Structure formats: C-alpha cells, structure tokens
Amino acid sequence: MSIADLDDIDRSILAELQQDGRITNVELARRVGISAPPCLRRVRRLEEMGLIQGYHATLAPAMLGWSISFFVLVGLDSQKGAVLAEFEALVAEWPETRECHMIRGGEDFLLRLMARDAEHQNRLTRDLIEVAHVVRVQTFQVIRTSCERAGVPL
Amino acid sequence: MSIADLDDIDRSILAELQQDGRITNVELARRVGISAPPCLRRVRRLEEMGLIQGYHATLAPAMLGWSISFFVLVGLDSQKGAVLAEFEALVAEWPETRECHMIRGGEDFLLRLMARDAEHQNRLTRDLIEVAHVVRVQTFQVIRTSCERAGVPL
DNA sequence: AAGGGAACGAAATAATATTTCGTTTTCCCA
DNA sequence: TGGGAAAACGAAATATTATTTCGTTCCCTT
Numbered sequence: 001m002s003i004a005d006l007d008d009i010d011r012s013i014l015a016e017l018q019q020d021g022r023i024t025n026v027e028l029a030r031r032v033g034i035s036a037p038p039c040l041r042r043v044r045r046l047e048e049m050g051l052i053q054g055y056h057a058t059l060a061p062a063m064l065g066w067s068i069s070f071f072v073l074v075g076l077d078s079q080k081g082a083v084l085a086e087f088e089a090l091v092a093e094w095p096e097t098r099e100c101h102m103i104r105g106g107e108d109f110l111l112r113l114m115a116r117d118a119e120h121q122n123r124l125t126r127d128l129i130e131v132a133h134v135v136r137v138q139t140f141q142v143i144r145t146s147c148e149r150a151g152v153p154l
Numbered sequence: 155m156s157i158a159d160l161d162d163i164d165r166s167i168l169a170e171l172q173q174d175g176r177i178t179n180v181e182l183a184r185r186v187g188i189s190a191p192p193c194l195r196r197v198r199r200l201e202e203m204g205l206i207q208g209y210h211a212t213l214a215p216a217m218l219g220w221s222i223s224f225f226v227l228v229g230l231d232s233q234k235g236a237v238l239a240e241f242e243a244l245v246a247e248w249p250e251t252r253e254c255h256m257i258r259g260g261e262d263f264l265l266r267l268m269a270r271d272a273e274h275q276n277r278l279t280r281d282l283i284e285v286a287h288v289v290r291v292q293t294f295q296v297i298r299t300s301c302e303r304a305g306v307p308l
Numbered sequence: 309a310a311g312g313g314a315a316c317g318a319a320a321t322a323a324t325a326t327t328t329c330g331t332t333t334t335c336c337c338a
Numbered sequence: 339t340g341g342g343a344a345a346a347c348g349a350a351a352t353a354t355t356a357t358t359t360c361g362t363t364c365c366c367t368t
Contacts (some may be wrong), residue, residue: 017211055175088300101299146242147254
C-alpha cells in the first residue's frame with residue numbers, strides 16, 4: 001500500500017485521470033493498454049489507497065463573477081500552536097478563502113483569496129487585518145496567470 | 155452566452171460538478187431536480203460556453219513522491235513585456251512549476267513549485283536565480299496546508 | 309388568445325460500467 | 339529449478355448509465 005506498489009500502468013492511469021477526470025473507463029483502458037475490467041479495478045484500488053483523492057470540474061472564475069484572485073502574506077504576533085490553529089480555522093470559514101498555507105521563510109501564512117470586485121477585495125483585506133493576532137498583511141494581486149497546472153508532475 | 159443566462163439549476167450543476175466531477179448524469183439530475191436528458195444538455199452547454207473548462211482527478215502529491223511544495227517571489231530587473239514573457243515561457247517549461255502568477259504588490263511573479271526532496275528544491279531555487287533578468291528570489295516553504303479548495307466559491 | 313421558440317421528460321436505443329469466471333502470469337520457496 | 343499459490347488478466351454476460359428521439363408543456367411575444 002505505497003508508491004512501491006505502483007507500476008507503469010498505474011502511473012499512466014493517474015496521468016490520464018489527472019488530465020481528463022471524466023474519461024470513460026473503456027477509453028482509459030485502451031490508452032494504458034489493458035482491458036476494461038482490470039483497468040477499473042486499478043482505478044478503484046488507487047482511489048481506496050488515497051492516491052486519487054477526488055474528481056473535480058474546473059470552472060472559469062471570471063465567467064462566474066470571480067474576477068479577482070490575490071495572495072496575502074500574513075504575519076501573526078505569536079507562533080503558539082493554538083494561535084495558529086485559531087487563525088486557520090477562522091479564515092477557512094470564509095468562502096473567499098481558497099488556500100491557506102502555513103509557511104516558513106518570512107511570514108506565517110500565505111493565503112489565496114478570490115473576490116468579486118475591487119471593493120470586495122478591499123473589504124476582505126481589511127477584515128484580515130482585524131483578525132486576532134494578525135500584525136502584518138502584504139497583498140499580491142494576480143495580474144495574469146501564465147501557468148496553472150493542477151496536481152503533480154507526471 | 156454569459157453569466158446572465160445561468161439559472162439556479164445551472165449553478166447547482168456547477169457546484170455539484172466542482173464538488174464531484176465524476177458524478178453520474180442520472181445522480182446529478184436527481185440532485186438538481188430535473189430529469190437526465192435536460193441535465194445532460196445543460197452540462198454540455200456549460201462546457202461549450204467555457205464555464206466548465208475540464209475535469210481532473212486530484213492526486214495525493216506526497217504519496218507520489220512530491221513531498222515539498224513551495225512558493226517563490228521573483229523580482230526581475232526589467233518590466234518590459236518581452237522580458238516578462240520570456241521569464242514566463244522559461245519557467246512554464248519546468249515540470250516542477252505548477253503555477254506562475256504575474257503580480258502587483260512588491261515583486262513581479264509568484265510561483266508555486268513542487269520538489270521531490272530538499273536537494274531537488276535547492277536545485278530548483280538555484281536554477282531560478284540563474285534565470286535571465288532574475289534579481290531577487292524569496293522562498294516560502296509550505297509547512298502545512300490547512301485549506302485547499304479547488305475552483306470558485308459557490 | 310394564438311403562434312413560436314425553448315425547455316422539459318418518457319421511452320427507446322446506444323454506450324459504458326461492472327460482475328463473473330476461466331485462463332494466464334508472477335512470484336515464492338522447497 | 340520446478341511446482342504451486344496468489345494475483346492479475348480478459349472474454350463474455352449483465353447491470354447501469356448516457357444519449358437520442360419525439361411528443362408535450364411552458365412562456366413570451368404580439
């Protein structure tokens with residue numbers, strides 16, 4: 001039940017499903033060079049092993065009214081576990097929070113948020129500054145994204 | 155052909171597919187309260203409109219040997235269009251590059267990279283510094299990710 | 309109120325997923 | 339190195355799902 005149990009066919013399956021999560025099992029089997037039943041068994045096994053965590057449609061943010069994406073470096077006045085966990089729990093409740101990474105290298109957290117417009121973004125930034133223990137906030141507005149690959153290199 | 159053409163059922167479909175991209179059309183139709191044929195027609199329409207850009211399996215990076223994720227703030231010595239485009243094209247060729255955002259707010263780019271181990275990460279960071287026009291590099295190593303939501307708020 | 313376009317849904321058909329089971333391959337271990 | 343068990347395979351049968359067809363309904367406009 002580890003990476004060692006993966007052969008080339010498994011890796012091909014993962015690559016194909018990462019590329020197209022709605023490919024049919026028949027087509028997937030054809031591409032990786034085995035018949036449908038064992039292919040499906042492999043997919044189920046990869047899911048059960050937790051290697052495949054789920055399947056998601058990728059939507060177009062701008063077309064849905066979420067035209068602003070921005071990152072925020074956040075510094076807290078304490079690195080105690082309870083303070084960090086409290087911060088994480090609070091920002092995770094905001095629907096605009098897409099990612100919250102605890103980091104090493106200058107500040108404590110790097111967030112990615114989405115906003116419907118500039119006013120919305122301003123409100124989010126102000127709200128963030130008001131959060132308990134937050135002492136520094138540095139915003140990086142995304143102008144354009146030239147590369148956005150889902151998942152892992154395969 | 156815009157967001158105005160979306161009704162509540164369309165939004166429900168998008169939310170369901172963002173949550174589970176491999177749900178069957180029958181189940182999707184049941185959840186959004188219509189029968190299968192019109193549901194499928196709506197999905198196809200949303201795909202053609204570009205609102206649904208694709209479907210992807212979400213894999214477990216650590217289990218596949220990609221245990222390190224890190225962000226890098228990159229500053230260049232020029233903001234000329236050709237220089238920016240050249241940088242984007244170069245880092246996009248690296249398989250370890252997952253995201254490359256041009257940003258406003260302190261530096262020029264924010265990258266997200268993945269590495270197999272610390273040595274690999276060091277090599278990537280050194281390579282980045284050697285890239286033409288790069289004058290500043292600040293690395294933020296991801297210690298833990300408490301929130302990672304795909305897509306947009308719905 | 310009548311006409312027309314768009315969307316719906318039941319039913320039929322096509323395609324795909326999944327199970328079953330006999331065969332082949334792989335991998336230990338004597 | 340040979341034998342045997344376990345695992346994986348794939349053809350075929352079955353179950354489920356996707357997709358098309360087509361008659362009906364619902365609006366919306368005039």
